[in-house]
Amino acid sequence: MGAAAAGTWRLGDLTVNRLGFGAMRLTSTADGRPSDGARAIGVLRRAVELGVDHIDTASFYVSDLRSANELINSALGGPYPDNLVITTKVGPGKDANGEWTPAARPDQLRGQVEENLRQLGRDHLDVVNLRVHAADSVAERFGVLAELRGAGLIRHLGVSNVRAHQLAEAMAIAPVVCVQNRYGLGIRGDDELLAECGRLGIAFVPFFAIVGSRTAAIGAGGGTAAPGEEAEVVGEVARAHGASPAQIRLAWTLHRGPHVLAIPGTGDPDHLEANIAAGAIRLSPAELARLDGLGALAG
Numbered sequence: 001m002g003a004a005a006a007g008t009w010r011l012g013d014l015t016v017n018r019l020g021f022g023a024m025r026l027t028s029t030a031d032g033r034p035s036d037g038a039r040a041i042g043v044l045r046r047a048v049e050l051g052v053d054h055i056d057t058a059s060f061y062v063s064d065l066r067s068a069n070e071l072i073n074s075a076l077g078g079p080y081p082d083n084l085v086i087t088t089k090v091g092p093g094k095d096a097n098g099e100w101t102p103a104a105r106p107d108q109l110r111g112q113v114e115e116n117l118r119q120l121g122r123d124h125l126d127v128v129n130l131r132v133h134a135a136d137s138v139a140e141r142f143g144v145l146a147e148l149r150g151a152g153l154i155r156h157l158g159v160s161n162v163r164a165h166q167l168a169e170a171m172a173i174a175p176v177v178c179v180q181n182r183y184g185l186g187i188r189g190d191d192e193l194l195a196e197c198g199r200l201g202i203a204f205v206p207f208f209a210i211v212g213s214r215t216a217a218i219g220a221g222g223g224t225a226a227p228g229e230e231a232e233v234v235g236e237v238a239r240a241h242g243a244s245p246a247q248i249r250l251a252w253t254l255h256r257g258p259h260v261l262a263i264p265g266t267g268d269p270d271h272l273e274a275n276i277a278a279g280a281i282r283l284s285p286a287e288l289a290r291l292d293g294l295g296a297l298a299g
């Protein structure tokens, strides 16, 4: 069944498989060297073959030699599959030296949208998230994106790294189809926001669902270096399913609600297959209770 095994959700009028793909890991190796372009293109094409129809990207996912958007365009463009939904994000940027630039001013957002259009080779963007850094007002920046949506450059809007009041502020300006925040086993600060998105019918799209709170701690074979009880419980559940801890972490997020989408990031073809297979894992009520109970440890 591939990526369809976890079912579908809607982003506005676009229906996607809940198991998608995050493009951030395509551009460099774990030690920071530029990735092998042919391997990255192979991962993207295989993802689509396996049923992935939702890819998360950004123009600032770049290394010295690679751009995630350009890899996506080379691998899947000309023409793109009709059902493929590409979600990108604006707000942060990188300069020509690959250094992060401060969050875009409202008047810079159009340029960022156009940069995504150029790199992806599209005449409109399916979903654009406003990625914010602070808890301040999103109204002016989201208003600019709403205007670009009205002009036909963007089909649907989302928000990323937001608090509940910022989601409410954005929703008062234009429809919001997704919230993309850091969330997973060990990072449970958005439990309430996830539930609120479910009540509102908005997709909740966690990033770092595999790496959890330990962004550099993935070990060989899909293990994690999470210490203590969390690693122990995840490991036991994984063994019971003949799965890896990474797969259980992904499967757990998908069990948080039908509106939760997965966008695991990888440049590794074997990890891609494993991540997509995780969409078919069904956790029992007892396993869910054990994993959910770890939230209390996360603090």
Ligand SMILES: NC(=O)c1ccc[n+]([C@@H]2O[C@H](COP(=O)([O-])OP(=O)(O)OC[C@H]3O[C@@H](n4cnc5c(N)ncnc54)[C@H](OP(=O)(O)O)[C@@H]3O)[C@@H](O)[C@H]2O)c1
Binding pocket: 021, 022, 023, 024, 025, 030, 056, 057, 089, 131, 160, 161, 180, 181, 206, 207, 208, 209, 210, 211, 212, 218, 221, 222, 223, 244, 246, 247, 263, 264, 265, 266, 267, 268, 270, 271, 272, 274, 275
């Ligand atoms: N909105 C935002 O601010 C924001 C921030 C960060 C990321 N994102 C998006 O969210 C996506 C997911 O985040 P992420 O890629 O940083 O983190 P992730 O999906 O939690 O984990 C990716 C890391 O885990 C490894 N990995 C992936 N599958 C694995 C498996 N089956 N077994 C063992 N290791 C595995 C990857 O290395 P390998 O390449 O070696 O597999 C990579 O180091 C990104 O790709 C990006 O699209 C959004």
